[in-house]
Structure formats: structure tokens, C-alpha cells
Amino acid sequence: MSPPSHGTASKQQRAQVSRDRLHAILFGNRFRTGIFKQILIYLLLIILSALFLLPFYWMVNTSLKTPDQLFAIPPVWFPHPSAWDNYVHVMTISLGPQYPTVLRSALNTLIITINGLIATLFSSSLVAYAFARMEFPGKKILFLGILGTLMVPFSVIMIPQFILWKQVNWLDTYWPLIIPQWFGGAWNIFLMRQFFMTIPKEYDEAALMEGGSRWDIYWRIILPLSRPVMAAVAVFAFVFFWNDFLNPLIILVTPIKFTLTMFLVNFGMMYQYIQWQLWMAASVIIILPCLILFFFTQNLFLSGINITGVRK
Amino acid sequence: MSAISGNKIKSFFRSARTRNALTAYLFISPWVIGFLFFMGGPIIASLVLSFFRWDLLSPPQFIGLANFTNLFKKTDLFVPSMIVTFKYVIIAVPASQILALGLALLLNQKVRFRGFFRTIFYLPSVVSGVAASVIWMWLYDAQYGVIDNLLKLVGITGPNWLFSKDLALWSLIIMSLWSVGVPMVVYLAALQNLPQELYEAAELDNAGGWTTFWNLTVPLISPAILFNLVIGTIFGIQTFAQPYLMTNGGPVNSTMFVGLHLYEVGFHYLQMGGGSAIAWILFVIITVLTVLQLRLANRWVYYESQ
Numbered sequence: 001m002s003p004p005s006h007g008t009a010s011k012q013q014r015a016q017v018s019r020d021r022l023h024a025i026l027f028g029n030r031f032r033t034g035i036f037k038q039i040l041i042y043l044l045l046i047i048l049s050a051l052f053l054l055p056f057y058w059m060v061n062t063s064l065k066t067p068d069q070l071f072a073i074p075p076v077w078f079p080h081p082s083a084w085d086n087y088v089h090v091m092t093i094s095l096g097p098q099y100p101t102v103l104r105s106a107l108n109t110l111i112i113t114i115n116g117l118i119a120t121l122f123s124s125s126l127v128a129y130a131f132a133r134m135e136f137p138g139k140k141i142l143f144l145g146i147l148g149t150l151m152v153p154f155s156v157i158m159i160p161q162f163i164l165w166k167q168v169n170w171l172d173t174y175w176p177l178i179i180p181q182w183f184g185g186a187w188n189i190f191l192m193r194q195f196f197m198t199i200p201k202e203y204d205e206a207a208l209m210e211g212g213s214r215w216d217i218y219w220r221i222i223l224p225l226s227r228p229v230m231a232a233v234a235v236f237a238f239v240f241f242w243n244d245f246l247n248p249l250i251i252l253v254t255p256i257k258f259t260l261t262m263f264l265v266n267f268g269m270m271y272q273y274i275q276w277q278l279w280m281a282a283s284v285i286i287i288l289p290c291l292i293l294f295f296f297t298q299n300l301f302l303s304g305i306n307i308t309g310v311r312k
Numbered sequence: 313m314s315a316i317s318g319n320k321i322k323s324f325f326r327s328a329r330t331r332n333a334l335t336a337y338l339f340i341s342p343w344v345i346g347f348l349f350f351m352g353g354p355i356i357a358s359l360v361l362s363f364f365r366w367d368l369l370s371p372p373q374f375i376g377l378a379n380f381t382n383l384f385k386k387t388d389l390f391v392p393s394m395i396v397t398f399k400y401v402i403i404a405v406p407a408s409q410i411l412a413l414g415l416a417l418l419l420n421q422k423v424r425f426r427g428f429f430r431t432i433f434y435l436p437s438v439v440s441g442v443a444a445s446v447i448w449m450w451l452y453d454a455q456y457g458v459i460d461n462l463l464k465l466v467g468i469t470g471p472n473w474l475f476s477k478d479l480a481l482w483s484l485i486i487m488s489l490w491s492v493g494v495p496m497v498v499y500l501a502a503l504q505n506l507p508q509e510l511y512e513a514a515e516l517d518n519a520g521g522w523t524t525f526w527n528l529t530v531p532l533i534s535p536a537i538l539f540n541l542v543i544g545t546i547f548g549i550q551t552f553a554q555p556y557l558m559t560n561g562g563p564v565n566s567t568m569f570v571g572l573h574l575y576e577v578g579f580h581y582l583q584m585g586g587g588s589a590i591a592w593i594l595f596v597i598i599t600v601l602t603v604l605q606l607r608l609a610n611r612w613v614y615y616e617s618q
Contacts, residue, residue, distance in 0.1 A: 041421050048415065049432045055490065056435070058458045059447050075461050123342045130339035137333060146343065149351055151602050153550045155571045156595045159578045159587045160354035160361065166368070183346020214335045243440030245553050250579060261442040265557060268446060276450050283443045290438040298431060301438075305497045 063087070063281035070277050086281040093278075095263075095270050099255045102285060105263035112177050112248075112259065113241040119181035120237055121230055124188035129218045131189070132196035133204055143193075149186045154246065162250055172253040177244075188233045194307050195229035196222060232304035235297050239290050260286050355595065358588035366584040379589035390590060392565055393573040394597075396481060400569070401548040404485045409540055412492040416499035430500070437493030441553035448487045449474065449558050480559050480567045487554065495540040502536035503529070534613040542605050549598060570594060 062070065064082040094101050100108065130136070131143055165176045199222060207217045223230070245261040252258055258266070264286055268279045294301060337344075362379050366372035383390040415433050419426055436444070451459050452473040460470025473483040506529065514524045530537075552571040555561055561568035561576075570590065578587030 041418060041423060045418055045423065045429050048418075049429060052432050052436060052490065054458065055444075055447050055451055058451060062450060071456055073456070073461075074464075075456065075458060123346075127340045127343040130336045134332060134336040134339070136336035139336075142340065142344075145347070149347065151546055151598060152351060152355070152595065153546060153571075153598060155550055155552070155574050156591045156598075157351060157354040157358070158574075159584055159591060160357035161350060162578070163357070163361075163368075163584065164349070164354070180346060180350045182342065183350065184343040189343065214339070218339075239438050243442070245440065245442050246575070250575075261440055264442055264446060276456075279446055280450065283446050287439050287443045290440070291435065294435065294438045295431070298427075298434075301434070302497055305494060306501045 059280045059283055062277055063284050065277045067275075067277065083277065086277050087285070090267075090278055090281045090285060095266055096255070099266070100258055100263065102260070102263060102282065104256070105258055105260045108174075108257060109242060109260045112174055112244075113238060115174070115178045116181045116241045117234055117237050119178060120185050120188055121234060123182050123184040124233070125192050125223065125226070125230065126218065127184045128189045128192035128196055129222055132193045133201065133217075133222070134214070146186045146189055150190075158246070158250060165251065171251060172257065173251075174257070176251045177247060185237075188237070191233055191304060191307055192226070192229055195226055199225055228300075228303065229307060231297070232300045232307065235293060235300045236304055238293060242290055358591050361585050361588035362592050364585045367582045368584060369582075372585070375585070379585045380593075382586065383589060383593070389565060389568055389573050390570070390593075393568045393570040396566065396568055397549055397551070397570045400481060400485060400551065401545055404488045405541065405544040405548050407485065408489060408492050408544060409495060409537065411489050412495035412540070413499050413537075415492065415496045416503055419496075419500055420503040430497075433496055434493035437491045439491070442557065444487070444490065445554050445557040448483075448490075452483055452558075474559055475563055477563045477566045480563060484551070484554050484558070484567060488548075495544065498536050498540055499533065502533040506532055531614040535615060538605070538609045538613050542602060545601060545605070546598065549594070 061077065061079060063086055064084065065076060065079045065086075066081075066083045069076045069079050069083075091102055127146075131139065131146075161176070162171075165171050170176050203221050203225075204217050207221060212220075243261065244259070245265075248259045248262055252262070255266075264279075264282055267282050268274055361372075363374060363376060364372040365375045365379070382388060419430055419433075423429070439447075451457050454460055454470065454472035454475070457470075457473075459473070463470040471479050473479050510528060510532075511524065514528055519527070550571050551569050552575065555567045555569045555572045556575070559567040561572050574587055574590045574594070577583050577590060
């Protein structure tokens with residue numbers, strides 16, 4: 001590429017521009033961007049996709065291997081015959097008499113996930129409603145405060161929170177994983193507020209004229225109109241609760257209450273030598289719900305990120 | 313007199329504005345209460361705790377600044393863990409941004425199956441840190457791992473990634489590049505909002521692709537870069553599951569992240585005071601870093617409305 005020189009377009013440059021235009025007219029834009037550029041782009045996309053998919057492929061591939069195939073050198077790329085019973089094994093095994101099976105852990109995780117989901121959807125939307133559609137003293141400062149809490153890592157508050165749960169005797173229960181969700185999450189509040197602000201204010205005013213209360217507006221007008229953002233927050237929250245590890249690790253003590261991520265960790269450690277084919281099968285089972293969810297609700301994930309936007 | 317002031321109070325409460333404000337406070341009260349109990353309270357509590365020695369079993373004992381001075385003793389892991397964490401953040405966060413922006417630029421071209429490729433690049437971002445750690449431990453295996461076996465095909469003897477003092481941290485950095493879905497989508501959205509007229513003008517000026525990228529695209533998407541840098545830094549500092557599972561902080565503490573160190577001090581050794589001291593220093597550092605990033609942003613981030 002030639003270095004650009006602004007303003008003083010030389011004869012040569014002008015000639016180049018008109019040549020380019022002619023080219024564009026003759027061959028269309030596509031050709032002008034260069035067939036080689038096109039090929040390069042597709043080549044890069046395909047190579048990068050292969051790299052991104054490799055860990056997934058290797059996980060599934062390993063999960064279908066027999067111990068012999070596992071330690072074959074060079075590695076087996078297409079295990080044949082496939083050891084499907086690895087999955088049966090993972091589904092039925094229990095790590096010990098007091099330990100949960102994978103299904104029981106999934107149930108535990110589901111209980112936390114659903115409760116947390118409902119709690120954060122409800123409480124965050126309440127708070128977001130006030131910030132999006134009402135005027136009150138201190139609104140700006142409080143909203144900045146909410147954004148500020150995004151900057152506070154969980155590790156900073158986990159010790160005092162742990163002591164709090166110990167004081168109220170809630171350690172080793174699911175309450176510490178659920179109750180805080182009833183008080184709104186900063187990220188979710190922010191997302192919902194951005195969306196609520198796009199709903200015309202006339203709706204509120206009309207409802208107030210008719211004698212409706214703020215609660216009516218929130219419950220009957222805003223929430224029904226906000227399904228997209230509620231769904232977006234829900235899918236993110238689902239993935240968050242499903243994948244959470246540090247919080248349950250600190251809170252839960254009794255093995256039967258362990259979540260899926262804790263199951264996965266314990267599962268690997270139970271054998272003297274790691275049974276990779278089983279550990280990979282367990283990984284597949286655990287990440288599959290999130291992958292499926294993402295696959296079918298991609299647009300919600302994308303719109304969720306896009307609503308956050310990058311505007312101030 | 314009292315009747316008058318009583319009326320005043322009544323009319324104050326009856327005024328629409330006041331009632332409106334009170335309703336608003338009611339709506340935001342969950343967050344305010346939650347903040348006091350689960351965020352503000354704990355932050356202050358951990359400051360107080362950091363002056364005590366407390367193992368949760370015997371009563372707490374006031375020891376002044378000893379928890380803080382202990383952190384800077386030669387044998388303590390705090391300073392090394394901070395260095396490890398910062399090394400990780402300084403390399404992994406910018407590297408992720410470059411990859412995420414690169415992917416977004418590719419997806420922003422006129423390509424078929426754009427949605428398909430985007431799905432593939434985003435997919436790893438919904439995998440939990442725990443599951444990703446398990447998968448990558450196996451990928452990194454020196455004997456049977458797929459990475460070293462692929463390297464062998466091109467004649468390179470692969471290293472023992474996670475068990476090498478020099479490479480363990482790099483292994484986690486490389487692994488972090490697998491989940492760049494969120495910043496990628498942010499960049500993609502920013503790229504798709506770019507004003508087309510400016511690019512047409514640049515083309516007429518005969519500006520090269522590289523020049524256009526640096527002088528036009530980068531300034532226009534700089535708010536997205538700032539956003540991703542701030543969020544990436546905050547999440548990078550919190551890295552926990554990966555070192556906890558994959559290396560347990562080793563070898564020779566080369567992957568002892570401050571998050572893992574804090575967890576061990578607090579929940580293995582039950583040093584509530586010592587852990588709180590670490591938490592507080594971490595809190596101050598993150599706040600300073602974030603404010604710094606936002607302050608410096610004025611110099612390089614371009615907002616259209618200005």
C-alpha cells in the first residue's frame with residue numbers, strides 16, 4: 001500500500017483512483033477487494049475455527065476411548081469402536097456412599113440456578129425500573145454506585161460474607177447462594193435499565209393519568225414489553241449459576257449437596273490415576289446444557305452484550 | 313403552632329414529587345439493602361478484621377498492623393502472588409483484545425456463514441472455568457496430550473506445559489485466549505456501527521487499509537477497547553479456578569495467583585485477619601487501576617458526541 005498523502009493528489013494518484021473506479025464498474029466491488037483477500041479471509045476463518053473447536057473435539061473424542069486407545073501413540077483421532085459405556089459409567093457412578101451422582105449434582109445445581117434466576121430477574125428489574133423511569137434526589141450518585149460495584153471482585157468480600165453466613169448459621173445450605181440474588185445484581189440492573197429507557201415514557205404518563213400506580217406500570221406495562229432483555233439476562237444468569245465454582249466451594253461442606261462443578265473436580269481426584277476418558281465424558285455432560293442453551297438462544301447472548309454497549 | 317407544622321409535614325408528604333421520590337426509593341431499596349449487607353458492610357468489616365488475628369474458633373485478637381507487615385516479609389507468598397497475577401493480566405488481557413478484535417474484523421468482512429463462524433468463536437465462552445481447566449489439562453499432557461502430539465508432527469518436542477516452572481503461567485495465558493467471545497461481540501457491534509461515509513471518504517483519499525485501520529477504525533472503536541480493557545483486567549485479577557485445578561499454584565508458585573493465595577489463607581489456614589488484609593490491598597489496587605484506566609482514557613478514547 002502506498003502511503004497516503006492528503007490534499008495534494010498527484011496526477012498519478014488521480015489516475016489510480018479513476019483506474020480503480022473503472023475496475024469497480026467492470027468487475028464489481030467483490031472482485032475489487034481482491035480474490036486473494038477473499039481466499040485469505042476464509043482460510044484464516046477456517047484455521048481459527050479449527051483451533052477453537054479442537055479442545056471440544058478432543059474432549060468428545062477422548063470421552064469415547066477405551067483405556068488402550070487413550071494411551072496410544074500416536075493419538076487416536078477417531079476412536080473405533082467407540083466406548084459409549086464411559087457415559088453410562090459416569091451417569092451411574094457415585095464417588096462414595098455420601099457422595100451425589102452426576103444427576104443428583106445436576107439437580108442441586110438446577111435448584112440453585114432456578115432460584116437465583118427468578119430472584120435476580122425480579123429484584124434487578126425493580127431497581128432498574130426506578131433508575132430508568134423515575135426522578136429522585138441522589139439518582140445519579142446511586143447509579144454510579146451501582147456501576148462502581150461492578151469493579152469489586154468477589155474475592156475481596158468473600159471472607160466477611162463467609163463470616164456473615166456462619167453467624168446466621170447458613171453455612172452448608174443453599175441460602176448464601178440464593179438470598180443475595182434477591183437484592184439485584186449490578187450487571188443485570190444496568191442491562192435492564194438500558195432497555196427500559198428505550199420504552200416510550202408516554203406509556204407511564206398515560207397510566208398515571210388513569211390512576212395507575214408505579215407498581216402497575218412496572219408489572220403491567222414495562223415487564224411485558226421487556227421480554228427480550230429479561231430473556232437475555234436470564235440466559236447469562238443461567239450460565240453464571242451453572243458454572244459457578246468458588247462460591248459453592250466455600251459454602252457447601254456436605255458432599256451430597258455439591259454442585260456439578262464440584263462434582264467434576266472431585267470426580268477427577270477419586271482415582272489413583274486420572275481416568276481421562278471418564279473425566280472427559282463427565283465434562284461433556286456438564287457443559288452440554290450451556291452449549292445447547294447458547295446454540296438455541298445465541299441472539300439473546302449477542303443482544304445482551306450489545307445492550308450493554310460501550311456507551312457511557 | 314404544632315398544628316401548622318403538622319400540616320406542613322402532611323403537605324410535604326402529599327406533594328407529588330416527594331411521593332414519587334419515596335416510591336422510587338422503595339423500588340431501589342433491594343439494591344441498597346443488598347449493598348449494605350453484601351458489599352459495603354463486608355468491605356468495611358474486612359478492614360476491621362484485617363487488624364485482628366482470628367481463626368473463627370478462638371476469640372479474635374487485636375494485633376494492629378501485623379497482618380499487613382507480615383504480607384511483605386520475604387517468606388510470604390503475597391508479593392510473589394501479586395507479581396504472578398500482574399504478569400498474567402499484563403500479557404493475557406492485551407493479547408485477548410488483539411485476538412478478539414482480529415476475529416471481529418474477520419467477521420465484519422463480507423463473508424458467507426458469518427453466523428456460523430461467530431458461533432464457533434463464542435462457544436468456549438459459555439464453558440465453565442472448571443470444565444475448561446479439565447479439558448486443557450488433558451490437552452497440555454506432555455505424553456498423550458494433543459498439543460504436544462501435534463507439535464511432534466512438525467518435528468518439535470513439546471514441553472511439559474503445566475509442570476514447567478517457566479511455562480505454566482504461559483499455558484494459562486494461552487488457554488485464556490480460548491474464551492474471547494464477549495470482547496469479540498463487543499468489537500463486532502462497534503465495527504458494525506461505524507459510519508460508512510467516513511470510509512468512503514478515506515477511500516477517495518486513497519488511504520491504505522492499514523492507515524485507515526489505525527487512523528479511523530481504532531479511534532472510532534476506542535470506547536469499546538476501553539470497556540473491554542477495564543472488564544478484562546477486573547476478571548483477570550480474579551482468576552481462580554484455572555490455577556486451583558490445573559497447577560495448584562505450582563510449580564514453585566509460578567502460578568500462585570493472588571485469588572488462589574487469598575482462598576488458601578482464608579479457607580485452608582483459616583486466617584480471617586490475614587485474608588482480609590490481602591483482600592483490602594487487592595481492593596485498593598483494583599480501584600486505583602480502574603480509576604487510572606478511566607483517567608488515561610481521556611487521552612486516547614474518542615467519544616463522537618464531544
